[in-house]
Amino acid sequence: MALIDFQTALGRMLREQNRDDYRRDISLDEGESRYFENLRDTAEFRFYAGVQRSWCIARATKAAHLTLSLLPPEERERLLDEWVDSGSGAQSFFFVEAESFLDFIGAYLVNRPREFTVCQFERATLRASNGANVFVSPDPATLKQPDCCVRRGSYAAVVRLAEVFSDGVTVMFSPGLPQLWHEPSSEEMDLWEALDSPTSVSTLLDSGHSLETLERLLTHGAIEYSD
Amino acid sequence: MPDNSVLSLNGKPTQPLGVGFPYFAALPADLYRSDLVSFVEITPETLCRQRANGTTTQIEIIPDRIATAQDTCARLPVVVHGVELSIGSAHGLNDAYLQMLDSFQKEWPFVWHSEHLGFQTIAADNDSTLEIGVPLPMPATVEAVELVAGRSTAIQQRYSVPFLLENPAHYFSALPADPEIGNEYGFLTAFTEKSGCYLLLDLHNLYCNAVNHHFDAREVIDTLPLDRVIEIHVAGGSWRDGFWMDAHDGRVPEPVWELLEYVLPSVPNVAGVVFELLEDYAIRLGAPAIENELKRAWQIWNVRHGAN
Numbered sequence: 001m002a003l004i005d006f007q008t009a010l011g012r013m014l015r016e017q018n019r020d021d022y023r024r025d026i027s028l029d030e031g032e033s034r035y036f037e038n039l040r041d042t043a044e045f046r047f048y049a050g051v052q053r054s055w056c057i058a059r060a061t062k063a064a065h066l067t068l069s070l071l072p073p074e075e076r077e078r079l080l081d082e083w084v085d086s087g088s089g090a091q092s093f094f095f096v097e098a099e100s101f102l103d104f105i106g107a108y109l110v111n112r113p114r115e116f117t118v119c120q121f122e123r124a125t126l127r128a129s130n131g132a133n134v135f136v137s138p139d140p141a142t143l144k145q146p147d148c149c150v151r152r153g154s155y156a157a158v159v160r161l162a163e164v165f166s167d168g169v170t171v172m173f174s175p176g177l178p179q180l181w182h183e184p185s186s187e188e189m190d191l192w193e194a195l196d197s198p199t200s201v202s203t204l205l206d207s208g209h210s211l212e213t214l215e216r217l218l219t220h221g222a223i224e225y226s227d
Numbered sequence: 228m229p230d231n232s233v234l235s236l237n238g239k240p241t242q243p244l245g246v247g248f249p250y251f252a253a254l255p256a257d258l259y260r261s262d263l264v265s266f267v268e269i270t271p272e273t274l275c276r277q278r279a280n281g282t283t284t285q286i287e288i289i290p291d292r293i294a295t296a297q298d299t300c301a302r303l304p305v306v307v308h309g310v311e312l313s314i315g316s317a318h319g320l321n322d323a324y325l326q327m328l329d330s331f332q333k334e335w336p337f338v339w340h341s342e343h344l345g346f347q348t349i350a351a352d353n354d355s356t357l358e359i360g361v362p363l364p365m366p367a368t369v370e371a372v373e374l375v376a377g378r379s380t381a382i383q384q385r386y387s388v389p390f391l392l393e394n395p396a397h398y399f400s401a402l403p404a405d406p407e408i409g410n411e412y413g414f415l416t417a418f419t420e421k422s423g424c425y426l427l428l429d430l431h432n433l434y435c436n437a438v439n440h441h442f443d444a445r446e447v448i449d450t451l452p453l454d455r456v457i458e459i460h461v462a463g464g465s466w467r468d469g470f471w472m473d474a475h476d477g478r479v480p481e482p483v484w485e486l487l488e489y490v491l492p493s494v495p496n497v498a499g500v501v502f503e504l505l506e507d508y509a510i511r512l513g514a515p516a517i518e519n520e521l522k523r524a525w526q527i528w529n530v531r532h533g534a535n
Binding site: 002003024035039050051091093 | 272286310315316318347350359361363368370371399400401403439467
């Protein structure tokens with residue numbers, strides 16, 4: 001049996017435990033097909049499948065600990081099963097896996113404001129902490145150059161917690177802040193709202209936004225230069 | 228910067244390192260500054276993040292993490308123990324990992340470089356790469372040996388330090404095999420002959436396989452090319468669903484210590500023994516228990532090397 005066929009069949013059998021077409025596009029003769037069919041019935045394959053599944057679930061659970069903790073156990077289990085059944089949960093780098101799972105769970109919770117807000121909060125925390133690993137505060141002097149454009153920061157987010165706290169706190173996440181978030185001023189929120197797409201600095205200044213606010217959010221990573 | 232010219236490419240150690248331990252940022256730095264740790268094993272991916280770049284991905288070293296690790300381990304020689312290469316994947320290995328390792332070596336030269344024998348990715352239906360979620364063993368076939376040996380030779384040349392392949396723990400009792408290779412341990416012999424590379428003998432992986440597949444680990448050790456063993460791992464595991472699992476979740480079982488006592492007199496080029504743990508379990512186990520395991524490893528090492 002060709003090495004690539006062996007690996008593809010075995011890898012698919014473990015990744016796609018609810019599917020039977022692991023042999024698609026693979027050339028296996030009768031004996032090779034029998035090998036895999038027999039393997040699927042063994043305790044050792046079931047053990048591997050259990051380990052694979054539990055590792056995938058553990059990665060997702062670690063990614064969305066806060067959001068999952070709000071859900072009843074049966075619902076939590078069903079969501080994790082659905083995630084792993086779709087072939088997800090196998091990525092080894094935490095932030096990649098975590099962001100994908102929080103997107104998945106966020107789409108599921110979109111009509112449940114309280115849980116959805118917590119999910120957004122957890123995702124924003126994750127993104128900002130990932131960004132903090134590599135964030136270098138840019139030189140604000142570039143803001144004064146002609147044709148300079150800015151946009152919302154790649155690792156920044158704003159989350160309104162009105163669905164969670166009665167006083168309706170809004171928090172802004174930025175990778176350049178030591179604690180990753182702060183409660184934005186009205187000027188900062190106005191600027192954030194204005195940047196739903198990349199905008200030139202001159203347009204922002206003409207609209208009444210201040211250079212000081214631009215500089216502050218830029219050095220925090222809440223906004224960034226746009227090409 | 229520590230002296231990293233301990234081994235030449237012909238694998239002859241000029242200066243054995245002794246007992247090492249993996250680097251974990253969460254453990255007290257004092258552990259790496261004590262006499263119990265004479266070299267550190269780094270898994271570079273733990274100091275990195277993955278980032279999409281168009282249709283490809285990049286693995287980037289996180290500057291703060293490597294700086295902290297270098298500060299903690301400043302006095303120690305470093306060896307690299309990777310997990311993301313997927314050296315046995317027939318559809319292609321992880322080029323992003325090697326590109327990251329190029330940068331890593333410039334920042335922090337290492338004495339040798341090791342990887343796990345196995346594969347953990349396959350090609351997706353659209354030819355992108357799919358992670359399986361667990362590492363899987365290679366069949367003992369000529370094609371598999373040639374693939375891994377060829378890649379290993381290239382890697383050894385790329386970094387100009389010895390490249391070691393680790394025997395894996397796995398749970399399949401009947402893997403495909405060609406008669407010329409025989410079995411997974413014949414794979415290791417054929418690999419060293421064809422590649423000119425070296426072995427990381429993981430005694431806990433061997434113990435796992437011996438327990439789960441019912442063979443005598445010492446008989447297997449006697450068949451291996453022991454002159455190619457540069458590093459040895461010891462680790463702990465636990466029972467799960469009727470299998471002894473390579474969980475790296477605690478102390479080293481007594482039979483694994485006995486295997487270390489058995490094999491050390493027979494590995495003339497061995498340069499170090501590492502006590503392996505996963506980070507979460509290292510935190511739970513705590514520094515005092517880790518120190519006890521390291522002391523035990525030193526006792527066995529010193530008998531072999533004639534130290535007090």
